[in-house]
Every structure is written in C-alpha cells, then in structure tokens.
Amino acid sequence: MRWSLVSLSVLVTATALTAASPLQLYPYNFKAAVSVVADSSLVLPLQPTLQAAIHAKRARPNTKRKTTSIASSSTIVKSSSAVPTILATITTANTPIVPTVASTTSTANVPISSTSTTAAPTTSAAYDTTTPKDDCSCGYVMSDYGDAYYPLAIVVDFSTVSSIDQFPALGLTVSPGRIGGVNQDDHTTACYSDPSNFRFTSDGIMQMVVPGGQSTGGIITGAEVHSTDTMISGHLSMTSRVSPVHGTCQAMFTYIDEGGYPMAGDEQDIEMLGQTLDEGIVLTNWNPNSYHSQSEGTVVPFPSPPTTAFHNYTIFWPPADASPRQTSYYFDGQLLKTMDQYVSVNPSRAYLNNWSNGQASFTQGPPTDDAVLEVAHLAWYYSTAQVPGLPNGCTMQQACRV
DSSP: OOOOOBBBBOOOGGTTTTSSOOOOOOOOOOOOOOOOOOOOGOOOOHHHHHHHHHHHHOOOOOOOOOOOOOBTTTEOOOOOOOOOOBBBOOOOSSOOOOOOOOOOOOOOETTTTTTOOOOOOSGGGGGGOOOOOOOTTTEEEETTTOOOOOOOOEEGGGGGOOOGGGHHHHTTEEOEEEEEEOOOSOOOOOEOOOOGGHHHHHHHHEEEETTTTSSSSSSEEEEEEEESOOOEEEEEEEEEEEEOOOEEEEEEEEOOOOOOOOOGGGGGEEEEEEETTOOOEEEEEOOOSSSSOOOOEEEEOOOSSSSSSSSSEEEEOOOOOSOOEEEEEEEEEEEEEEEEEOOOOEEEEEEEEEEOOTTTTTTTOOOOOOOOEEEEEEEEEEEESSSOOOOOOOGGGGSEEE
16 A cells, blocks of 8 residues: 655546547457356455554655666567557546456467457466467457456566566566555654565565564665556556565555645555454555545455465456446455446556554554565556557457467
8 A cells, every 4th residue: 555645736637648639449348258256245344443544644755756768578568569649538537337247268378369268267376377478569358357458568477587676677666765654653653665675586486575673663664666657557466475474564556656636545455464464355446536535445355375375466457448447356366356436547557565664553563573475476467548559550359368
C-alpha cells in the first residue's frame, strides 16, 4: 500500500490525454466459458481496527518519480511498430457493474488462431505465464481472462537476474525515498526503500528484505520496486513465497502516477499484512476520486499456505473498454474476489514492496528477524496511454496467446 500528499490538481479525464486526437476503443470480449468462482462464504469483512488503520494515513512527500529510458531486453517486450496516435478511452466514472467473471484457459503461448484450451489452472506450476514467444511485438491475448488484450509486457525470470543494476533494462525501477505511511501511533517512524535490501540467490530468487532488529522512533528500511512505465490497464502477476515473519506489509499493487490530490487514492492492492498474515490476503480498491477516504476491501483466507511454497498472485485490471469494468484478484488462477465499485481509472504504475512502519494496527513490527519476500517470476502485461491497443500494422491474429 502506498500514500502520497500532492498538490491539488484537476481530475484527469480521457480528453486531457490528447487535445488533438479522437478516442478509440479496442476489442475486448468476455467469453462465456469455464468460470472459476470464489466461495463467497470464505470472504471476510475488513476488521474495524484494520479499516481504521488503513484510513488513518500519513501522506508521503510530494516528489515526482524520475524515470529512465529502458533498453530492449529479452525480458521486456515492446512493439517495434510506430506508436499509435489514437488513444484509448480512460473511464473516469465509477458506475456500478454486475460482478461476473468468466475465463478460458490455455497454458501455452500459441498463435491466437489456436482453439486449444485446458481446464483452469489451480496451481502455480500449471499457471506459467513467464515465458513469452520470440516475437510478440503485436501484443498479448490473455487466454484465461476473456481474451483481454495488452500490447506490452514486462516478463522477468529472476534466475536471469543477479543485480538491481539490470532493472532499467527490464523495465523496472527501484523506488527512491519513503515507502507507505508514517506510523500513526508515534507519528515519527517511517520506512524507506534501500537498494541493499534486494538480494539475488543462486537458485534464481529475488529477495526483498526488511532486516530484523530495527526499532521504531526513526527510519526503518525495506524494499520497493515499480514498473518504469505508467499503465492504464494490466494483467499483473507475481510468483512468490511470503515471509512467515510478522511485522511487515508484503504487497503487489497499482498506484496512481503522482496525479495530484484528490486522485492520490487511486490504488488496487494485494497485501499480506503483519496484522492479518494468519487470517488471509487483504484485497482493497480505493476510490480514484478521493484521498484514501473510501475503499472497497476484504480479507480472503489463503487457499494454500503462502509461506511454505511459491504461489501466483494476480491483479486483473481490464482495458478501459472492457464490459463489465471490474478488478479481479486471483491466487494460483483461483478467483478470490471481484470488485466493481472502485476500479482504477488513472494512469498508474505496478509495484512490489516489503516494508514496515511498526504501527501496531497495520504492519506491526518492525520484525525481530529478517522478513524476506521471495519472488521467482513477474509477468506484467499492460497498456499505456501512448500504446493503448494494437500497434500500427498489427492484427489480433498476430498477437501471442498467453
């Protein structure tokens, strides 16, 4: 989770993206196929103390993220075609939508014309979207997610990474400065991202560490990395093993690109919190039009123990022209929760972090022992305002099916 105090600005609208170009919708289809439906009886409401802690937020400094140009790499796939001049619509209203989800499945990256499908994946081993085809310059179709289309991808197998120095070429940036909010108990303790808290193991794992033995009353260090690109939709997955050590927030989420108050609440979260680590996954969508004053959220029990094996966590943030427009959260391909009240509408970056501010009602901690979030793979498929749909010269039939 992430907070930012920024200067008052006018609400971003689709027309603010370009004054000269008309808007265009790109094809999107929810196919009526095998549905993976979460058991609603497993969904727990947010506890009042947790809800209060989430709402009691301290803003982070008003600092823009400075991004760098990224080099081409086998693990970041971008179109070589000219960038389209017509932008996709970004919805700025949160209209109630009936929460229905359907999915089809295909475990191989095959041409879009293929009709081969299999049963919906239920384990991380069967749910591998980490290896794109050699040429996916025409984008990607999400076979398991209603054939949602995304033109761009950041796909990283961390067995090929040995240093954060490789991040820029992969489309990733280590976050500078503070992570999350100031401790609301002492109004002093804050967490900062430290590059030394990223470690890479010989067996191909990226470790994001909150070192043990730190104290409240000052600075605690953690780790945070984000996409260099700003997205307007995405299918965002990580394969990770959660630390069993209490006292941190281990998370994957989207967060508005410093768009300015009052939009700084635009956020979609998967969080494993110190306060609720034994209870389940905290899932939250924040009202894009208010500064963290309204949210839709819940705690869902882990379908499998998260600390003993690697599992796949997914945020499905459909393209702006999707119908229905909703955010869906998955664990190893199993639908945990669909939210339609507050779907992100503003350009955002994707984040991973592990951090603590020692607040008893939120992260708890800081941990006495090292808390290590282990990440084996990232598969972030997405669109941007500059590349919202099919690149010039491409057809849907040329896209890679993943």
